[in-house]
Amino acid sequence: MKLELKLAFKNLFGARLRTLLNVLVLSFSFVIIIFLNSIMDGWDQQAQKDSIEWEFGNGHLINEKFDPLDPYTILDGHGKIPEGTNGIIPILERQASIYPQGRMISVILKGISSEQTILKLPTKILKESKEEFPVIIGKRLAESTKLNKGDKVQIRWRDSNGTYDANILSIVDVFDCNVPNIDNGKIWIDINKLWEMTNLKHKASYFIVDNKFKDPELSSWNFKSQLTLLKSLKDLINQKKTSQSVVYGLLLAIALLAIFDTQILSIFRRQKEIGTYIALGMTRLRVVRLFTIEGSVYSILALILGSTYGVPFFIYMSEVGFPIPPADQKMGIALADVIYPVYGVKLVLMTILTVIISATIVSYLPARKIAKLNPVLALKGKKQ
Amino acid sequence: MEKEPIIQIKKVSKSYPIAGKEFLALKQIDLLFNKGEFAGIVGPSGSGKTTLLNIIGSLDKPTKGDAFVLNKDIKTLSHKEAASLRNFNIGFIFQVFNLLPVYTVFENVEFALLLQNNSAKQRKEAVMRALKWVGLTDHAGKRPDKLSGGESQRVAIARAMVKTPKIVLADEPTANLDAENAHEILKTMKKLNKELGTTFLFSTHDEKVMGYLDRIIHLRDGKIEKDEIKNK
Numbered sequence: 339m340k341l342e343l344k345l346a347f348k349n350l351f352g353a354r355l356r357t358l359l360n361v362l363v364l365s366f367s368f369v370i371i372i373f374l375n376s377i378m379d380g381w382d383q384q385a386q387k388d389s390i391e392w393e394f395g396n397g398h399l400i401n402e403k404f405d406p407l408d409p410y411t412i413l414d415g416h417g418k419i420p421e422g423t424n425g426i427i428p429i430l431e432r433q434a435s436i437y438p439q440g441r442m443i444s445v446i447l448k449g450i451s452s453e454q455t456i457l458k459l460p461t462k463i464l465k466e467s468k469e470e471f472p473v474i475i476g477k478r479l480a481e482s483t484k485l486n487k488g489d490k491v492q493i494r495w496r497d498s499n500g501t502y503d504a505n506i507l508s509i510v511d512v513f514d515c516n517v518p519n520i521d522n523g524k525i526w527i528d529i530n531k532l533w534e535m536t537n538l539k540h541k542a543s544y545f546i547v548d549n550k551f552k553d554p555e556l557s558s559w560n561f562k563s564q565l566t567l568l569k570s571l572k573d574l575i576n577q578k579k580t581s582q583s584v585v586y587g588l589l590l591a592i593a594l595l596a597i598f599d600t601q602i603l604s605i606f607r608r609q610k611e612i613g614t615y616i617a618l619g620m621t622r623l624r625v626v627r628l629f630t631i632e633g634s635v636y637s638i639l640a641l642i643l644g645s646t647y648g649v650p651f652f653i654y655m656s657e658v659g660f661p662i663p664p665a666d667q668k669m670g671i672a673l674a675d676v677i678y679p680v681y682g683v684k685l686v687l688m689t690i691l692t693v694i695i696s697a698t699i700v701s702y703l704p705a706r707k708i709a710k711l712n713p714v715l716a717l718k719g720k721k722q
Numbered sequence: 723m724e725k726e727p728i729i730q731i732k733k734v735s736k737s738y739p740i741a742g743k744e745f746l747a748l749k750q751i752d753l754l755f756n757k758g759e760f761a762g763i764v765g766p767s768g769s770g771k772t773t774l775l776n777i778i779g780s781l782d783k784p785t786k787g788d789a790f791v792l793n794k795d796i797k798t799l800s801h802k803e804a805a806s807l808r809n810f811n812i813g814f815i816f817q818v819f820n821l822l823p824v825y826t827v828f829e830n831v832e833f834a835l836l837l838q839n840n841s842a843k844q845r846k847e848a849v850m851r852a853l854k855w856v857g858l859t860d861h862a863g864k865r866p867d868k869l870s871g872g873e874s875q876r877v878a879i880a881r882a883m884v885k886t887p888k889i890v891l892a893d894e895p896t897a898n899l900d901a902e903n904a905h906e907i908l909k910t911m912k913k914l915n916k917e918l919g920t921t922f923l924f925s926t927h928d929e930k931v932m933g934y935l936d937r938i939i940h941l942r943d944g945k946i947e948k949d950e951i952k953n954k
Contacts, residue, residue: 341836341837344836345836348824348825348829349824351824352823352824352825353824610818610820611822611823613820614816614820614822616781616805616808617779617781617808617814617816617820618808618809618814618833618834618837618881619805619806619808619809619810619834619837619838620805620809620837621801621802621805622801622805623801623802713781713782714776714781714782717781717816717820
């Protein structure tokens with residue numbers, strides 16, 4: 339095996355341009371596959387981190403009548419805060435309409451304790467503000483409504499009896515967050531103020547729980563752990579990864595096709611060489627092994643070449659990140675302006691193994707023909 | 723000196739399928755070669771010279787009859803056994819040299835020794851010795867494409883001789899060489915035959931080669947026409 343490896347390197351270095359082209363194509367596949375995967379991993383990590391920090395906390399305790407995905411449940415989907423339960427932050431959701439520049443826009447008013455520290459929402463400012471109805475909104479809502487920090491906007495809502503009421507909200511802060519669920523169409527207000535506005539004192543639609551929360555059997559409330567809440571996000575990312583694997587497959591197929599093509603050509607064009615190997619005392623099996631290893635060596639050389647330009651590229655991208663167009667950020671999933679790729683050991687090793695194993699297989703398939711060659715004809719360079 | 727049989731060919735026939743018909747290349751050949759012979763098989767194209775050489779070199783098998791090389795029955799050898807026989811005991815010299823193009827002269831000559839798993843030191847000594855026999859020590863680092871035809875064939879001789887085989891099979895070794903180079907090559911082979919006692923077996927129709935041979939076997943249409951002993 340050692341001899342075959344040595345000869346394979348020698349043969350490939352001797353072939354110069356043919357080797358360079360194959361290695362270049364394969365190294366490009368290496369770099370692209372690792373980079374695209376690292377972007378997906380980076381997105382996965384960033385989306386999970388942001389969702390936990392801004393939306394999920396350690397889990398949600400949801401009123402049995404409230405379904406976060408069904409707006410029809412907002413009206414009656416709330417309940418009284420269970421007594422003696424620690425580590426929970428109540429959130430009350432109510433429907434409302436705002437009228438920026440005379441246009442009516444439906445929004446969800448979300449009441450949250452201004453003293454909470456579980457979520458990254460800058461709720462502290464709600465307590466500090468001297469305004470009568472201070473609220474905070476996210477940059478997406480600010481953009482769509484053309485509202486800015488310091489602006490005032492009229493709001494109309496219904497109290498617990500269904501009676502309409504209206505007032506003027508003051509935008510005291512516009513926060514920048516990558517989680518659309520807490521931004522798009524959401525206005526955050528101190529829960530005490532919302533209770534007062536809606537006459538729903540000590541009522542909540544759901545709770546954000548922290549790590550002190552123990553999961554007691556609370557009637558009328560369903561607990562969804564952080565893992566459960568993250569599942570849909572993970573499913574989405576996994577689905578994206580699967581669809582991206584088609585791109586990797588195509589890239590890899592192009593590179594492997596180049597190797598396969600070279601191997602087929604080699605076996606036709608190097609018949610005399612194959613015959614000479616056999617005449618000099620090499621067994622056919624060793625010649626098959628030599629040609630197979632030559633194919634594998636392409637992937638090793640591609641790994642070396644790919645590292646020379648890939649590693650600086652990866653380092654650069656991990657510093658500047660991969661910018662995401664604004665249109666993509668409105669997809670309704672946690673997506674930052676810039677995604678920083680994450681290069682895991684598993685990702686790199688799996689890519690290397692995949693490429694080396696695939697290259698070996700596509701090299702072996704045509705090389706098997708050598709075992710059936712007639713050495714006498716091969717020595718004369720006759721095509722078989 | 724007592725004669726030691728090294729190659730025995732007994733009623734060997736060889737046929738090939740050509741255009742759907744069986745072509746009989748060798749017909750009931752009987753031959754015996756002793757150790758240290760400098761013999762040649764001569765005859766026109768298609769007479770079966772190369773076929774006979776290929777059978778002796780264990781690259782091919784007889785259709786009928788038996789061929790024993792160094793007491794090994796060529797017909798029953800496995801691929802692995804045949805490879806081992808060639809690797810340790812048979813050197814080949816081809817008409818078009820068949821040097822490995824990406825290897826240097828040194829590496830081409832070294833190749834057979836690599837297959838024998840010799841140490842680097844042993845290999846280097848043997849390669850340099852073989853290159854000295856053919857007068858090419860100064861060309862060790864060159865690639866085959868930088869060599870003349872005569873030099874290439876001398877590298878091929880060094881490659882065949884480096885493992886000090888018992889038999890060297892040379893298939894039209896002078897066909898691609900000019901007269902001067904052909905004589906040089908033949909002198910070198912004759913010298914090695916005398917000094918090392920290696921059996922040389924040629925396939926040729928070159929008059930120059932015939933002048934150096936001790937024994938000439940005339941082959942025509944797959945049959946031995948004449949077996950003449952010369953220079954003895």
